[in-house]
Amino acid sequence: MMCRVPAEAGDVSEAGTYMARRLSAFMRTLRDNAFAVGLKEGADAAQVLASPLALRRDSLRSALKALVCACRSDWLKFDAVFDAFWLGRGVRLVVPIAANTPRTKRAEQRHLPGRELEQRFQPSLGEQVPAAGSNTEDRDASATGRMEGATRAERLAETDFRRIHDPEAIAEAHALAARLARRMRTRLSRRERARLKGRRLDLRRTIRRNVAHGGVPLELVWRRRKRKPLRLVVLLDTSGSMSLYTSVFVRFIHGVLDHFHEAEAFLFHTRLVHVSAALRERDAGRALDRLSLLAQGVGGGTRIGESLATFNRWHAKSVIHSRTCVMIVSDGYDTGTPEAIADEMRRLARRAKRIVWLNPMIGWDGYAPSARGMQAALPFVDLFAPAHNLKSLAALEPYLARL
């Protein structure tokens, strides 16, 4: 439906029509795998298909790759998606999202290239989420049922974040995030004013600008401090041991992304996923929809060290600047070595201005941060605080605002 085929590509021949239809099914598969593929890409892809590049598989692959990829993560997963679709190789392994929903199974696409969308049905994976995970009130009741420790198993199932779409709770989380954002910002602007006292005329630029007026300074250029609002980067542990709290924090993060000037969000379990784009969707329902697509593996094991390493290696450079507060939400239960966590935390501490570690487990009586990973990370943490529901997050407000 999204792929219009230009005249020259829509050859009258039957093979041409078949290929065009396969192509549009491929475009849909890409979209299901979170590629940003729109009308324009569809049209261009059709043009590629009509060119000599389509005669050989590797050149067709390279061409479509250059066309539909928009960032490194796209680039890395494209080959797998391409092979899965055109060669039917490794479907289950590499495209878990597509594999979980029957509409993108290869066999069906071959026979019914145009009808998968109508056949779309919502995968009901709710039962795979521990029941308590969707309900914050259950928390106290399930003290005995809470999971401690971590597993190494990666969970390939698609966790359904839609189940946590509860308008009231979302509104509450947003209110808190907004309050927090405001407090952090007011403090900021006060500081800004103090700095602005030293505002001076920028002579060099003023002269340069006014050459056009024959040197008469009509347009003045002032010098002032650059505004750098505090940026909040949230890393949320969504592994099995955290499943009770995931929903609270996902809502909170949605609020944070909505209200903060600059904020980024990542989920991690056995891998790290950048979810800002999905969560920035205004409509909470849609945001959670997109999140479910991204967050395969949620509820499985934890590899904090590796996830932090990925963050430091690939994301830190672009999301951390000099006024960045990194907030890690995790219970510290980890299957990696504590040394790995310590190394990565050291690296992170060197970049980030502040590191906050929120640990839901502190809320439990008799919990000491005894998890080895937690111990390794503590020396690098500026604020180590309990948070297991919105109320405790709100209690942290003054501390967070001071950062």
Next chain:
Amino acid sequence: MTLSREQITERLAAVGYVADRELPVALQLMDMLDRPLLLEGEAGVGKTEVAKALSAVHGTPLIRLQCYEGLDQSTALYEWNYQRQLLAIRAREGAGADPYEVEQDIFSERFLLERPLLAAIRRPDRPVLLIDEIDRADEEFEAFLLELLSDFQVSIPELGTVKAASIPRVVLTSNSTRELSDALRRRCLYHYVDYPDVERETRIILARVPRIATALALQIARLVEGVRKEELRKVPGVAETLDWAAALTGLGVENLHAAPETVHETLRCLLKTQEDRARVTPEVSARLLGKVA
């Protein structure tokens, strides 16, 4: 005229650029779809080289715009040559020229200073426009660029609208120090430039370092691959490899195993921070060397 993939690969090799499998296709698509190409990758993997090679492939000039924070339209697009305008006005003051004519004159082509972007769209021979490190420019500039890249026309209030004489081939590079806007990403074709594998790096060394033996080039490429796997703050890029290869040939080394001390001492061509240098001790370099067959 659009070149085919094979022709592009051939010509890239002829100008000394050793491309990976996917790049020629992306370059061909640029012409086919008239889209800019966005190159991402670590520092030092040769992103800028791609643009240089592309201009050599098509035999058109390369126009480069280096982005930085605070880059504005007057340095990127055009500016009036105020000094000459003032001179021209002075020169005619005594002659009693018609003020209207003077005004017409000083806002004519003669007094216009072309900056890279305007120069690129006014050239008739499809130049390669390299917009280097776009992530360093401000977001406003990115938005402006996006507009230019879709319309290929510029309006200069005093002169009128300048339409592109030919659509330049645009190459953008980014080190991803800042997230680029989705709009810009979607406007562009994408290519991720990775560190070359041993085979490609060997070919790069052979193409770029004069009079180097194939065996040595292969050893160097293997050792550099080992160094990249170490935990370093600054992973050495291709340029560093070439420096090192040049240093080794300059010192008359023909076999790395024959001169382990020289190897360790010259490794500083690859390691650019104190921390990394401290990390690669003689033992480490001996271990790395041991892995090189």
